[in-house]
Amino acid sequence: GENVEQHPSTLSVQEGDSAVIKCTYSDSASNYFPWYKQELGKRPQLIIDIRSNVGEKKDQRIAVTLNKTAKHFSLHITETQPEDSAVYFCAASRPLGSDKLIFGTGTRLQVFP
Amino acid sequence: GAGVSQTPSNKVTEKGKYVELRCDPISGHTALYWYRQSLGQGPEFLIYFQGTGAADDSGLPNDRFFAVRPEGSVSTLKIQRTERGDSAVYLCASSLRSGRTDTQYFGPGTRLTVL
Numbered sequence: 001g002e003n004v005e006q007h008p009s010t011l012s013v014q015e016g017d018s019a020v021i022k023c024t025y026s027d028s029a030s031n032y033f034p035w036y037k038q039e040l041g042k043r044p045q046l047i048i049d050i051r052s053n054v055g056e057k058k059d060q061r062i063a064v065t066l067n068k069t070a071k072h073f074s075l076h077i078t079e080t081q082p083e084d085s086a087v088y089f090c091a092a093s094r095p096l097g098s099d100k101l102i103f104g105t106g107t108r109l110q111v112f113p
Numbered sequence: 114g115a116g117v118s119q120t121p122s123n124k125v126t127e128k129g130k131y132v133e134l135r136c137d138p139i140s141g142h143t144a145l146y147w148y149r150q151s152l153g154q155g156p157e158f159l160i161y162f163q164g165t166g167a168a169d170d171s172g173l174p175n176d177r178f179f180a181v182r183p184e185g186s187v188s189t190l191k192i193q194r195t196e197r198g199d200s201a202v203y204l205c206a207s208s209l210r211s212g213r214t215d216t217q218y219f220g221p222g223t224r225l226t227v228l
Contacts, residue, residue, distance in 0.1 A: 032214040036219075043204070044219045051214075097169065099214045099215070106153070
């Protein structure tokens with residue numbers, strides 16, 4: 001069935017360093033890959049997404065790369081700040097049908113000042 | 114504008130009771146999703162509505178779970194004969210559904226605790 005694996009489960013970095021989170025997906029028909037940030041007790045919020053016709057997308061300090069052949073995608077955060085500390089979820093969705101999101105298990109990012 | 118809202122924010126109930134959880138999507142969003150998030154896990158898909166109809170209910174765990182969206186806006190997730198294993202945060206999301214995969218905007222969730 002559909003599955004998204006996410007690594008690492010926890011990630012600690014020093015303020016100013018970069019952070020990378022990786023995901024792999026099983027459904028080769030998936031074509032939409034969003035990343036959500038969830039702070040403790042809050043709702044998931046979209047921070048960036050990528051579609052399968054694009055290999056890389058960047059938005060200020062955040063970038064996402066997609067390798068469709070290998071079925072994996074990654075989130076890159078540069079110049080991390082303490083306010084980046086949160087749980088990050090990757091997800092995948094296939095075209096047509098319900099567009100339901102299949103989520104990874106999350107990465108808890110801690111940025112130390 | 115107003116985002117997705119959910120009520121109640123917290124619900125504590127006893128095993129065997131019936132509960133209803135409400136979701137108000139963003140105005141104009143035709144697609145509505147329910148997800149369930151257990152502690153330390155990612156959201157897990159339950160059901161999807163396009164307009165008034167449940168277009169995909171493949172994620173509902175069993176027949177104790179049911180959801181409706183009678184007028185194509187507000188949705189209610191209903192759980193009968195609750196069990197302790199139903200304890201989780203129930204998230205609702207909506208999207209514009211403009212013909213391609215659209216951003217899903219999440220509500221704050223309802224934390225359900227079954228004692």
